[in-house]
Amino acid sequence: MRITRVWGAALLMLALAVSPAAADSSPSASPSESGDAPTEAGTSFRTAAEFEQGLTATASASTGDYLYWSFPADAGGRPTVRATVKLPEAAGSASTWQVDVYDGLRRRQACQYGAQTRTADAGAASVELSCTLRTVRAWSEQWSDDPLPGTYYVRLTTTRLATGDLGLPVGVEVRAESKDIGGAAAVDGSLAQPLVPGIAVTSEQDDEDSSAEAVLSSLEPDDGWASGWWSDRWVWTALGAVLAALAGIGGYSLTRGSGRPTRVPPPGA
Template sequence: MRIARVLSAALLTLGLAVSPAVADSTPSASPSDGGDAPTEAGTSFRTATEFEQGQTATASASTGDYLYWSFPADAGQRPTVRASVKLPEGAESSSTWQIDVYDGLRRRQACQYGAQTRTAAAGAGSVELSCTLRTVRAWSEEWADDPLPGTYYLRLTTTRLATADLGLPVGTEVEVDSKDIGGSAAVDGSLAQPLVPGIAVASRQEDDEDSSAEAVLSSLEPDDGWASGWWSDRWVWTALGAALAALAGIGGYTLTRGSGRPRHVPPPGA
């Protein structure tokens, strides 16, 4: 009974310790104030319009334009990008639309799943696109193209369009949300700096105590700052496993060592 009580108390204590980590690994949405969402889009990587995860960015454009937005994504997140295009009423033929996502090094990132490219029939009112990226890693090999923490770029355009429909007005909406994957995606390492354009220039200027001409091209970051890369709930689960193994060893030893009293040996000839 004493062993059972010890095990129960240990499990309860460790369960309370693990609860916050488990809660962090579930999807959570905390949209920012919709009034701060941008209402325009950039036309290149350098002029990409910034918006935060949870916001819905809108823009009015013309068919044939290249539209660019940027957003921050941190280690352990699995971002999903969604785009909606309100098509012009006077379109005479079908059109194909596509969203592409690039990281801070402008490497195109593959979609795990989602309708990244869709064709809208003539007369269709709108088209919906989506792209779920791979989980952002805190660190990766130089030769790999894994998603890394930093700024991500979203490009929306039409890849096939009749000449007669070129230049017609369209309305666009884009949004990004992420699922927190947690310790299952943790790696042993982290970047010195997130892949934010211009951050190296700003860091050198801070070292020189000259902050009057910072050249950071992207100013947004996650609400709680960039992850350090070393902590994840994997450490909690590792500690839990080690504690359970130790308790199992103690319990097994206690059950198998006997009562500790010497056994009665009958006298010779009995």
């Protein structure tokens, strides 16, 4: 009876722990309704148009232009960038388009999977591109190029285009979303500041003149930076400790016997 109660308590603890763990591993929450997606794109890193994850940024441009956007990404998320280019009807030849993603240090990040480069045949109405990055880490070695929390830049351009098609109008849609990976991507460390352009300058000026801010990127995750400090790894670690304690109690209950000393017959009996 006592053993049954012990294992019943263990199963109850397991059920309670699985619920928050499953919630942590779900995709990121829906975008903020108050955010407005930009309708223009920048022409360089410094003029990149900012947009929040979950919103679709649009722009009207010309073939041959370099288009830039930026969005915030925090630790524990795996960002995916998708771009759709609506091609001009007057295009007389095939064109090749490419989307690149850079982190806050302007290091080009490799795509884990996705169609980063695609060629559209002559007469095609549109071409779709995608790039899924590696999971953003809260901390990394200096020599590593792991994705880190901060601003991420999206650059869209054509890498192969006939001279006669240069300058034709195109329409572009760009969207970024992140999947929460959870404790599987947790690391023991964190950055002092996210990789946001200008944030170090602002930190130094806060004590002197708060009006002289020089932040080049104003967007951040809805729940603030370094929101990935909590992960389901904490839940499973605590659950392992509880199960180990219950196993010790159960083993002791099985091996200690009835608790009454055994009578030893006297010698010669």
